[in-house]
Amino acid sequence: MRIPWNTLKITGLIICITGLYAFSDRRAERREITGIQVEFVGEDQLYLTEGMVNKLLIQNYGSLRNVPQDAVVLNTMESVLRTCDMVKNAEVFLAVDGTLHAKIIQRHPIGRVAGTTSFYLDDQGLKMPLSPNHSARVPIITGKITGKSLEDVYEILKYINADSFLSKNVIGIHIEDEADYRLKFRMEDFLVRLGDSTDLDRKFKNFKAFYLKATQDQTLAQYREVNLAFSNQVVCTKI
Structure with a gap:
Protein backbone atom coordinates (compact mmCIF):
# COMPACT_ATOMS: atom_id res chain seq x y z
CA MET A 1 0.00 0.00 0.00
CA ARG A 2 1.36 3.33 -1.02
CA ILE A 3 1.28 6.00 1.71
CA PRO A 4 0.10 9.45 0.40
CA TRP A 5 2.87 11.43 2.06
CA ASN A 6 2.03 14.71 0.28
CA THR A 7 -1.57 14.54 1.45
CA LEU A 8 -0.47 13.79 5.00
CA LYS A 9 1.99 16.70 4.94
CA ILE A 10 -0.68 19.13 3.75
CA THR A 11 -3.19 17.87 6.33
CA GLY A 12 -0.62 18.16 9.11
CA LEU A 13 0.28 21.70 8.01
CA ILE A 14 -3.38 22.73 8.08
CA ILE A 15 -3.79 21.26 11.58
CA CYS A 16 -0.71 23.14 12.81
CA ILE A 17 -1.85 26.45 11.34
CA THR A 18 -5.33 26.03 12.81
CA GLY A 19 -3.83 25.27 16.19
CA LEU A 20 -1.59 28.31 16.06
CA TYR A 21 -4.55 30.58 15.21
CA ALA A 22 -6.61 29.11 18.04
CA PHE A 23 -3.71 29.59 20.46
CA SER A 24 -3.22 33.15 19.24
CA ASP A 25 -6.92 33.93 19.69
CA ARG A 26 -6.88 32.57 23.24
CA ARG A 27 -3.87 34.71 24.08
CA ALA A 28 -5.56 37.76 22.56
CA GLU A 29 -8.63 37.16 24.70
CA ARG A 30 -6.46 37.18 27.81
CA ARG A 107 -17.56 70.97 19.03
CA HIS A 108 -16.97 74.41 17.50
CA PRO A 109 -18.97 77.39 18.86
CA ILE A 110 -19.76 80.25 16.46
CA GLY A 111 -21.99 82.40 18.68
CA ARG A 112 -22.87 82.86 22.34
CA VAL A 113 -26.43 83.44 23.51
CA ALA A 114 -26.62 85.84 26.46
CA GLY A 115 -29.93 85.66 28.28
CA THR A 116 -31.66 83.97 31.19
CA THR A 117 -29.83 80.85 30.08
CA SER A 118 -26.48 81.31 28.39
CA PHE A 119 -25.08 78.82 25.89
CA TYR A 120 -23.13 78.59 22.67
CA LEU A 121 -24.52 77.98 19.21
CA ASP A 122 -22.18 75.55 17.43
CA ASP A 123 -21.27 75.23 13.75
CA GLN A 124 -24.15 72.79 13.22
CA GLY A 125 -26.73 75.18 14.65
CA LEU A 126 -27.08 73.19 17.90
CA LYS A 127 -27.01 74.41 21.49
CA MET A 128 -23.67 73.85 23.22
CA PRO A 129 -23.07 74.48 26.95
CA LEU A 130 -20.49 76.95 28.15
CA SER A 131 -17.17 75.44 29.16
CA PRO A 132 -15.52 75.95 32.56
CA ASN A 133 -12.13 75.72 30.83
CA HIS A 134 -12.35 78.32 28.08
CA SER A 135 -14.54 81.20 26.89
CA ALA A 136 -14.80 81.41 23.10
CA ARG A 137 -14.40 84.79 21.40
CA VAL A 138 -17.54 84.70 19.29
CA PRO A 139 -20.38 87.18 18.59
CA ILE A 140 -22.77 87.70 21.49
CA ILE A 141 -26.44 87.05 20.67
CA THR A 142 -29.01 89.11 22.59
CA GLY A 143 -32.68 90.04 22.31
CA LYS A 144 -35.76 87.93 21.62
CA ILE A 145 -34.42 84.37 21.61
CA THR A 146 -36.79 81.88 19.98
CA GLY A 147 -36.34 78.69 18.00
CA LYS A 148 -36.98 80.53 14.72
CA SER A 149 -34.72 83.48 15.56
CA LEU A 150 -31.86 81.12 16.47
CA GLU A 151 -32.28 79.35 13.13
CA ASP A 152 -31.98 82.73 11.39
CA VAL A 153 -29.01 83.76 13.54
CA TYR A 154 -27.28 80.49 12.66
CA GLU A 155 -27.57 81.33 8.93
CA ILE A 156 -26.24 84.82 9.58
CA LEU A 157 -23.33 83.48 11.66
CA LYS A 158 -22.43 80.95 8.97
CA TYR A 159 -22.15 83.77 6.45
CA ILE A 160 -20.14 85.94 8.85
CA ASN A 161 -17.70 83.11 9.68
CA ALA A 162 -17.07 82.41 6.00
CA ASP A 163 -16.05 86.04 5.40
CA SER A 164 -12.69 87.23 6.77
CA PHE A 165 -13.75 90.89 7.05
CA LEU A 166 -17.05 90.20 8.80
CA SER A 167 -15.64 87.55 11.14
CA LYS A 168 -13.03 90.03 12.39
CA ASN A 169 -15.44 92.93 12.91
CA VAL A 170 -18.88 91.62 13.92
CA ILE A 171 -18.98 91.21 17.71
CA GLY A 172 -22.71 90.85 18.34
CA ILE A 173 -26.17 90.15 16.92
CA HIS A 174 -29.23 91.68 18.55
CA ILE A 175 -32.63 90.16 17.75
CA GLU A 176 -35.24 92.91 17.76
CA ASP A 177 -37.71 90.49 16.20
CA GLU A 178 -37.66 87.74 13.57
CA ALA A 179 -37.52 90.30 10.77
CA ASP A 180 -35.08 92.72 12.37
CA TYR A 181 -31.56 91.50 13.12
CA ARG A 182 -28.98 94.08 14.12
CA LEU A 183 -25.22 93.62 13.96
CA LYS A 184 -22.86 95.22 16.43
CA PHE A 185 -19.42 96.07 15.03
CA ARG A 186 -16.12 96.68 16.79
CA MET A 187 -16.40 100.39 16.00
CA GLU A 188 -17.98 102.17 18.96
CA ASP A 189 -21.73 102.85 18.62
CA PHE A 190 -21.81 101.53 15.04
CA LEU A 191 -24.86 99.41 14.21
CA VAL A 192 -25.89 97.58 11.04
CA ARG A 193 -29.59 96.81 10.62
CA LEU A 194 -29.78 93.68 8.54
CA GLY A 195 -33.55 93.24 8.41
CA ASP A 196 -34.47 89.58 8.07
CA SER A 197 -32.05 86.73 7.34
CA THR A 198 -32.77 86.51 3.59
CA ASP A 199 -30.62 87.72 0.69
CA LEU A 200 -27.51 87.97 2.85
CA ASP A 201 -25.10 88.03 -0.07
CA ARG A 202 -26.66 91.17 -1.59
CA LYS A 203 -26.96 92.92 1.77
CA PHE A 204 -23.36 92.36 2.79
CA LYS A 205 -22.04 93.30 -0.66
CA ASN A 206 -23.92 96.61 -0.36
CA PHE A 207 -22.51 97.11 3.11
CA LYS A 208 -18.93 96.43 2.00
CA ALA A 209 -19.32 98.94 -0.87
CA PHE A 210 -20.54 101.57 1.62
CA TYR A 211 -17.79 100.72 4.11
CA LEU A 212 -15.04 100.98 1.49
CA LYS A 213 -16.32 104.34 0.21
CA ALA A 214 -16.77 105.79 3.71
CA THR A 215 -13.30 104.59 4.72
CA GLN A 216 -11.72 106.18 1.64
CA ASP A 217 -13.58 109.44 2.31
CA GLN A 218 -12.72 109.24 6.02
CA THR A 219 -16.38 109.73 6.91
CA LEU A 220 -17.06 106.39 8.60
CA ALA A 221 -16.96 107.93 12.07
CA GLN A 222 -19.86 110.20 11.12
CA TYR A 223 -22.33 107.30 10.94
CA ARG A 224 -24.01 105.48 13.79
CA GLU A 225 -26.33 103.20 11.82
CA VAL A 226 -26.45 101.52 8.40
CA ASN A 227 -29.73 99.95 7.28
CA LEU A 228 -29.47 97.10 4.76
CA ALA A 229 -33.10 95.99 4.95
CA PHE A 230 -34.17 97.76 1.77
CA SER A 231 -33.89 96.06 -1.60
CA ASN A 232 -31.90 98.49 -3.70
CA GLN A 233 -30.32 100.97 -1.33
CA VAL A 234 -28.26 101.44 1.82
CA VAL A 235 -29.80 103.92 4.24
CA CYS A 236 -27.31 105.57 6.60
CA THR A 237 -27.96 107.55 9.76
CA LYS A 238 -25.37 110.09 10.89
CA ILE A 239 -24.43 110.81 14.48
Whole structure:
Protein backbone atom coordinates (compact mmCIF):
# COMPACT_ATOMS: atom_id res chain seq x y z
CA MET A 1 0.00 0.00 0.00
CA ARG A 2 1.36 3.33 -1.02
CA ILE A 3 1.28 6.00 1.71
CA PRO A 4 0.10 9.45 0.40
CA TRP A 5 2.87 11.43 2.06
CA ASN A 6 2.03 14.71 0.28
CA THR A 7 -1.57 14.54 1.45
CA LEU A 8 -0.47 13.79 5.00
CA LYS A 9 1.99 16.70 4.94
CA ILE A 10 -0.68 19.13 3.75
CA THR A 11 -3.19 17.87 6.33
CA GLY A 12 -0.62 18.16 9.11
CA LEU A 13 0.28 21.70 8.01
CA ILE A 14 -3.38 22.73 8.08
CA ILE A 15 -3.79 21.26 11.58
CA CYS A 16 -0.71 23.14 12.81
CA ILE A 17 -1.85 26.45 11.34
CA THR A 18 -5.33 26.03 12.81
CA GLY A 19 -3.83 25.27 16.19
CA LEU A 20 -1.59 28.31 16.06
CA TYR A 21 -4.55 30.58 15.21
CA ALA A 22 -6.61 29.11 18.04
CA PHE A 23 -3.71 29.59 20.46
CA SER A 24 -3.22 33.15 19.24
CA ASP A 25 -6.92 33.93 19.69
CA ARG A 26 -6.88 32.57 23.24
CA ARG A 27 -3.87 34.71 24.08
CA ALA A 28 -5.56 37.76 22.56
CA GLU A 29 -8.63 37.16 24.70
CA ARG A 30 -6.46 37.18 27.81
CA ARG A 31 -4.71 40.45 26.90
CA GLU A 32 -5.46 43.40 29.15
CA ILE A 33 -5.70 47.15 28.60
CA THR A 34 -2.41 48.69 29.70
CA GLY A 35 -3.44 52.36 29.65
CA ILE A 36 -5.57 55.07 28.06
CA GLN A 37 -4.39 57.76 25.66
CA VAL A 38 -6.70 60.67 24.78
CA GLU A 39 -5.98 62.74 21.67
CA PHE A 40 -7.89 65.86 20.66
CA VAL A 41 -8.09 66.26 16.88
CA GLY A 42 -8.59 69.57 15.05
CA GLU A 43 -8.34 73.21 16.08
CA ASP A 44 -10.93 73.19 18.87
CA GLN A 45 -9.10 71.67 21.84
CA LEU A 46 -9.96 74.13 24.59
CA TYR A 47 -13.38 73.20 25.94
CA LEU A 48 -12.77 69.62 27.05
CA THR A 49 -9.77 68.23 28.94
CA GLU A 50 -8.18 64.79 29.03
CA GLY A 51 -9.24 64.53 32.67
CA MET A 52 -12.88 65.13 31.72
CA VAL A 53 -12.73 62.36 29.12
CA ASN A 54 -11.13 59.93 31.59
CA LYS A 55 -13.78 60.80 34.19
CA LEU A 56 -16.56 60.06 31.69
CA LEU A 57 -15.02 56.67 30.90
CA ILE A 58 -14.53 55.82 34.58
CA GLN A 59 -18.14 56.75 35.36
CA ASN A 60 -19.35 54.29 32.74
CA TYR A 61 -16.70 51.55 32.88
CA GLY A 62 -14.72 51.98 36.07
CA SER A 63 -10.94 51.76 35.88
CA LEU A 64 -10.05 50.31 32.49
CA ARG A 65 -6.46 49.44 33.30
CA ASN A 66 -5.92 45.66 33.40
CA VAL A 67 -9.43 45.03 32.06
CA PRO A 68 -9.44 42.21 29.46
CA GLN A 69 -9.52 43.66 25.95
CA ASP A 70 -12.34 41.39 24.86
CA ALA A 71 -14.54 42.87 27.63
CA VAL A 72 -14.57 46.28 25.93
CA VAL A 73 -17.00 47.03 23.08
CA LEU A 74 -15.34 49.86 21.17
CA ASN A 75 -18.47 51.01 19.31
CA THR A 76 -20.37 51.33 22.58
CA MET A 77 -17.52 53.28 24.13
CA GLU A 78 -17.55 55.71 21.18
CA SER A 79 -21.28 56.22 21.71
CA VAL A 80 -20.68 56.96 25.39
CA LEU A 81 -18.06 59.60 24.54
CA ARG A 82 -20.41 61.22 22.02
CA THR A 83 -22.95 61.78 24.78
CA CYS A 84 -20.64 64.45 26.20
CA ASP A 85 -21.97 67.91 25.33
CA MET A 86 -18.53 69.09 24.22
CA VAL A 87 -17.83 66.16 21.86
CA LYS A 88 -18.63 66.35 18.15
CA ASN A 89 -17.21 62.92 17.29
CA ALA A 90 -15.14 60.18 18.90
CA GLU A 91 -13.09 57.22 17.64
CA VAL A 92 -11.81 54.50 19.97
CA PHE A 93 -9.36 51.73 19.10
CA LEU A 94 -6.86 49.38 20.75
CA ALA A 95 -3.18 49.47 19.87
CA VAL A 96 -0.98 46.37 19.67
CA ASP A 97 0.67 47.26 23.00
CA GLY A 98 -2.73 47.21 24.75
CA THR A 99 -3.19 50.99 24.96
CA LEU A 100 -6.76 52.20 24.50
CA HIS A 101 -6.75 55.25 22.21
CA ALA A 102 -9.60 57.78 22.17
CA LYS A 103 -9.53 60.38 19.40
CA ILE A 104 -11.89 63.26 20.19
CA ILE A 105 -13.19 66.04 17.93
CA GLN A 106 -14.58 68.86 20.04
CA ARG A 107 -17.56 70.97 19.03
CA HIS A 108 -16.97 74.41 17.50
CA PRO A 109 -18.97 77.39 18.86
CA ILE A 110 -19.76 80.25 16.46
CA GLY A 111 -21.99 82.40 18.68
CA ARG A 112 -22.87 82.86 22.34
CA VAL A 113 -26.43 83.44 23.51
CA ALA A 114 -26.62 85.84 26.46
CA GLY A 115 -29.93 85.66 28.28
CA THR A 116 -31.66 83.97 31.19
CA THR A 117 -29.83 80.85 30.08
CA SER A 118 -26.48 81.31 28.39
CA PHE A 119 -25.08 78.82 25.89
CA TYR A 120 -23.13 78.59 22.67
CA LEU A 121 -24.52 77.98 19.21
CA ASP A 122 -22.18 75.55 17.43
CA ASP A 123 -21.27 75.23 13.75
CA GLN A 124 -24.15 72.79 13.22
CA GLY A 125 -26.73 75.18 14.65
CA LEU A 126 -27.08 73.19 17.90
CA LYS A 127 -27.01 74.41 21.49
CA MET A 128 -23.67 73.85 23.22
CA PRO A 129 -23.07 74.48 26.95
CA LEU A 130 -20.49 76.95 28.15
CA SER A 131 -17.17 75.44 29.16
CA PRO A 132 -15.52 75.95 32.56
CA ASN A 133 -12.13 75.72 30.83
CA HIS A 134 -12.35 78.32 28.08
CA SER A 135 -14.54 81.20 26.89
CA ALA A 136 -14.80 81.41 23.10
CA ARG A 137 -14.40 84.79 21.40
CA VAL A 138 -17.54 84.70 19.29
CA PRO A 139 -20.38 87.18 18.59
CA ILE A 140 -22.77 87.70 21.49
CA ILE A 141 -26.44 87.05 20.67
CA THR A 142 -29.01 89.11 22.59
CA GLY A 143 -32.68 90.04 22.31
CA LYS A 144 -35.76 87.93 21.62
CA ILE A 145 -34.42 84.37 21.61
CA THR A 146 -36.79 81.88 19.98
CA GLY A 147 -36.34 78.69 18.00
CA LYS A 148 -36.98 80.53 14.72
CA SER A 149 -34.72 83.48 15.56
CA LEU A 150 -31.86 81.12 16.47
CA GLU A 151 -32.28 79.35 13.13
CA ASP A 152 -31.98 82.73 11.39
CA VAL A 153 -29.01 83.76 13.54
CA TYR A 154 -27.28 80.49 12.66
CA GLU A 155 -27.57 81.33 8.93
CA ILE A 156 -26.24 84.82 9.58
CA LEU A 157 -23.33 83.48 11.66
CA LYS A 158 -22.43 80.95 8.97
CA TYR A 159 -22.15 83.77 6.45
CA ILE A 160 -20.14 85.94 8.85
CA ASN A 161 -17.70 83.11 9.68
CA ALA A 162 -17.07 82.41 6.00
CA ASP A 163 -16.05 86.04 5.40
CA SER A 164 -12.69 87.23 6.77
CA PHE A 165 -13.75 90.89 7.05
CA LEU A 166 -17.05 90.20 8.80
CA SER A 167 -15.64 87.55 11.14
CA LYS A 168 -13.03 90.03 12.39
CA ASN A 169 -15.44 92.93 12.91
CA VAL A 170 -18.88 91.62 13.92
CA ILE A 171 -18.98 91.21 17.71
CA GLY A 172 -22.71 90.85 18.34
CA ILE A 173 -26.17 90.15 16.92
CA HIS A 174 -29.23 91.68 18.55
CA ILE A 175 -32.63 90.16 17.75
CA GLU A 176 -35.24 92.91 17.76
CA ASP A 177 -37.71 90.49 16.20
CA GLU A 178 -37.66 87.74 13.57
CA ALA A 179 -37.52 90.30 10.77
CA ASP A 180 -35.08 92.72 12.37
CA TYR A 181 -31.56 91.50 13.12
CA ARG A 182 -28.98 94.08 14.12
CA LEU A 183 -25.22 93.62 13.96
CA LYS A 184 -22.86 95.22 16.43
CA PHE A 185 -19.42 96.07 15.03
CA ARG A 186 -16.12 96.68 16.79
CA MET A 187 -16.40 100.39 16.00
CA GLU A 188 -17.98 102.17 18.96
CA ASP A 189 -21.73 102.85 18.62
CA PHE A 190 -21.81 101.53 15.04
CA LEU A 191 -24.86 99.41 14.21
CA VAL A 192 -25.89 97.58 11.04
CA ARG A 193 -29.59 96.81 10.62
CA LEU A 194 -29.78 93.68 8.54
CA GLY A 195 -33.55 93.24 8.41
CA ASP A 196 -34.47 89.58 8.07
CA SER A 197 -32.05 86.73 7.34
CA THR A 198 -32.77 86.51 3.59
CA ASP A 199 -30.62 87.72 0.69
CA LEU A 200 -27.51 87.97 2.85
CA ASP A 201 -25.10 88.03 -0.07
CA ARG A 202 -26.66 91.17 -1.59
CA LYS A 203 -26.96 92.92 1.77
CA PHE A 204 -23.36 92.36 2.79
CA LYS A 205 -22.04 93.30 -0.66
CA ASN A 206 -23.92 96.61 -0.36
CA PHE A 207 -22.51 97.11 3.11
CA LYS A 208 -18.93 96.43 2.00
CA ALA A 209 -19.32 98.94 -0.87
CA PHE A 210 -20.54 101.57 1.62
CA TYR A 211 -17.79 100.72 4.11
CA LEU A 212 -15.04 100.98 1.49
CA LYS A 213 -16.32 104.34 0.21
CA ALA A 214 -16.77 105.79 3.71
CA THR A 215 -13.30 104.59 4.72
CA GLN A 216 -11.72 106.18 1.64
CA ASP A 217 -13.58 109.44 2.31
CA GLN A 218 -12.72 109.24 6.02
CA THR A 219 -16.38 109.73 6.91
CA LEU A 220 -17.06 106.39 8.60
CA ALA A 221 -16.96 107.93 12.07
CA GLN A 222 -19.86 110.20 11.12
CA TYR A 223 -22.33 107.30 10.94
CA ARG A 224 -24.01 105.48 13.79
CA GLU A 225 -26.33 103.20 11.82
CA VAL A 226 -26.45 101.52 8.40
CA ASN A 227 -29.73 99.95 7.28
CA LEU A 228 -29.47 97.10 4.76
CA ALA A 229 -33.10 95.99 4.95
CA PHE A 230 -34.17 97.76 1.77
CA SER A 231 -33.89 96.06 -1.60
CA ASN A 232 -31.90 98.49 -3.70
CA GLN A 233 -30.32 100.97 -1.33
CA VAL A 234 -28.26 101.44 1.82
CA VAL A 235 -29.80 103.92 4.24
CA CYS A 236 -27.31 105.57 6.60
CA THR A 237 -27.96 107.55 9.76
CA LYS A 238 -25.37 110.09 10.89
CA ILE A 239 -24.43 110.81 14.48
